[in-house]
Amino acid sequence: MEKYLTLLSFxxxxxxxxxxxxxxxxxxxxxxxxxxxxxxxxxxxxGKRSRSYPxxxxxxxxxxxxxxxxxxxxxxxxxxxIQLLVQRLWxxxxxxxxxxxxxxxxxMVALGVVLAAFSAEVWLGALNAIQKGQREAASSLGLTRFxxxxxxxxxxxxxxxxxxxxxxxxxxxxxxxxxxxxxxQDTMFIATRANVVTKEPFLFFGVAAMIxxxxxxxxxxxxxxxxxxxxxxxxxxx
Amino acid sequence: MWCEWxxxxxxxxxxxxxxxxxxxxxxxxxxxxAISFGLGLFIGLGLAVAKLRGGRxxxxxxxxxxxxxxxxxxxxxxxxxxxxxxxxRLFWQDVGxxxxxxxxxxxxxxxxxxxxxxxxxxxxxxxxxxxxxxxxEAARALGMRPLPIFLKIEIPLAMIVALRPLGNELIVMIKxxxxxxxxxxxDLMGATRFAFARSFDLxxxxxxxxxxxxxxxIIRRLWDGMEHRLTRHLVLR
Numbered sequence: 001m002e003k004y005l006t007l008l009s010f011x012x013x014x015x016x017x018x019x020x021x022x023x024x025x026x027x028x029x030x031x032x033x034x035x036x037x038x039x040x041x042x043x044x045x046x047g048k049r050s051r052s053y054p055x056x057x058x059x060x061x062x063x064x065x066x067x068x069x070x071x072x073x074x075x076x077x078x079x080x081x082i083q084l085l086v087q088r089l090w091x092x093x094x095x096x097x098x099x100x101x102x103x104x105x106x107x108m109v110a111l112g113v114v115l116a117a118f119s120a121e122v123w124l125g126a127l128n129a130i131q132k133g134q135r136e137a138a139s140s141l142g143l144t145r146f147x148x149x150x151x152x153x154x155x156x157x158x159x160x161x162x163x164x165x166x167x168x169x170x171x172x173x174x175x176x177x178x179x180x181x182x183x184x185q186d187t188m189f190i191a192t193r194a195n196v197v198t199k200e201p202f203l204f205f206g207v208a209a210m211i212x213x214x215x216x217x218x219x220x221x222x223x224x225x226x227x228x229x230x231x232x233x234x235x236x237x238x
Numbered sequence: 239m240w241c242e243w244x245x246x247x248x249x250x251x252x253x254x255x256x257x258x259x260x261x262x263x264x265x266x267x268x269x270x271x272a273i274s275f276g277l278g279l280f281i282g283l284g285l286a287v288a289k290l291r292g293g294r295x296x297x298x299x300x301x302x303x304x305x306x307x308x309x310x311x312x313x314x315x316x317x318x319x320x321x322x323x324x325x326x327r328l329f330w331q332d333v334g335x336x337x338x339x340x341x342x343x344x345x346x347x348x349x350x351x352x353x354x355x356x357x358x359x360x361x362x363x364x365x366x367x368x369x370x371x372x373x374x375e376a377a378r379a380l381g382m383r384p385l386p387i388f389l390k391i392e393i394p395l396a397m398i399v400a401l402r403p404l405g406n407e408l409i410v411m412i413k414x415x416x417x418x419x420x421x422x423x424x425d426l427m428g429a430t431r432f433a434f435a436r437s438f439d440l441x442x443x444x445x446x447x448x449x450x451x452x453x454x455x456i457i458r459r460l461w462d463g464m465e466h467r468l469t470r471h472l473v474l475r
Contacts (some may be wrong), residue, residue, distance in 0.1 A: 068454035070413040071413065072419070073447055076434075076443060080443075082244035154253060176315065181420065187309070188317075202325065212310045213310050216308075
């Protein structure tokens with residue numbers, strides 16, 4: 001028992017600090033992905049409802065591709081692909097030195113692109129749930145299409161989309177464990193390294209599982225509160 | 239060999255060279271997904287019934303199980319089983335199960351099955367508890383025994399609700415099976431990583447993406463057909 005406590009302590013022989021830093025990276029990459037992923041997702045959802053056929057086609061292709069390809073594969077393609085691309089651009093511009101892309105950025109882009117594809121479906125469902133009359137009323141008041149979206153549709157959208165986006169967030173949180181394969185030092189990466197050094201797989205992967213479980217449960221609680229707040233203007237039928 | 243033809247046909251050298259590896263990787267992916275999803279179906283249904291009909295203790299245990307497996311990444315679960323259970327070698331040798339935990343394929347199957355069973359249990363629980371109680375009551379009034387009521391009334395009705403989420407879960411499993419490549423297995427993803435590591439040709443990743451995409455699209459079509467068949471008696475489709 002004492003051995004395990006030493007291994008998890010914050011002292012020189014313990015992995016406590018490293019694990020905390022890993023947990024911090026996990027939560028930061030998840031939070032950093034959200035604004036990018038959700039914005040892109042909303043744009044894709046609006047693209048799917050666009051009047052122009054090419055935009056509809058591109059948006060549909062986008063969601064089909066990124067919802068159908070394993071996240072691990074997307075991560076590899078973006079990590080290696082962008083790296084190659086940037087390096088070629090660098091050479092083309094005449095720089096001698098090579099450039100490395102940070103795994104954090106690559107992970108954020110890959111997770112964001114996937115989150116966008118999944119959240120686009122949620123946004124689309126929410127957009128469909130908002131009655132046509134709302135838009136018609138807005139346009140009869142003389143609002144432009146953009147104004148109607150910004151002032152009338154969007155504020156109502158959040159309430160309808162919240163449960164679906166909550167699911168997207170939970171999936172994202174668990175997907176962040178994949179970024180450890182492109183050497184980003186998240187919870188999973190630290191646990192793997194600690195296992196290699198100490199040969200205590202149960203302890204470290206168990207702790208990693210508990211860290212993810214804590215984040216999941218906190219998120220469930222938080223989204224419950226958010227939904228309560230978003231629905232405060234509505235009486236629930238009993 | 240036939241598996242070299244597609245690469246030769248489209249003139250992609252890396253696919254011609256590693257086509258056979260990709261093909262056997264595809265086979266392993268299908269094998270992992272089919273077995274774990276199939277087993278998960280039965281375990282998930284059993285857990286759902288036990289949670290709904292069983293006592294308080296079984297409900298609490300099942301709740302703990304589903305919370306753990308749905309709240310942690312599959313990668314953590316896979317590593318816990320592959321590295322964790324694999325590390326107590328002496329114990330497994332004593333009980334004669336070392337052949338199981340020594341093999342990454344079996345570890346993958348175990349992790350995938352436990353994971354998908356947790357998700358499928360929640361799907362079945364939701365579907366079964368959404369049934370109006372009048373259905374089972376009517377069947378009982380007709381003198382049906384509990385087992386036939388469950389098999390012939392409740393399951394077909396619940397399947398209408400559960401079908402779509404189950405299809406989504408199957409698609410999630412196909413994509414998640416790529417994690418097998420992280421425990422030394424050469425599934426489709428593993429074969430692709432191998433080919434990339436040897437050739438540094440990124441296009442092999444795109445080929446793999448296309449294969450996964452086709453697989454997912456086929457499942458989607460198949461599921462649409464199944465839904466059509468299950469709801470053929472309903473006016474509103």
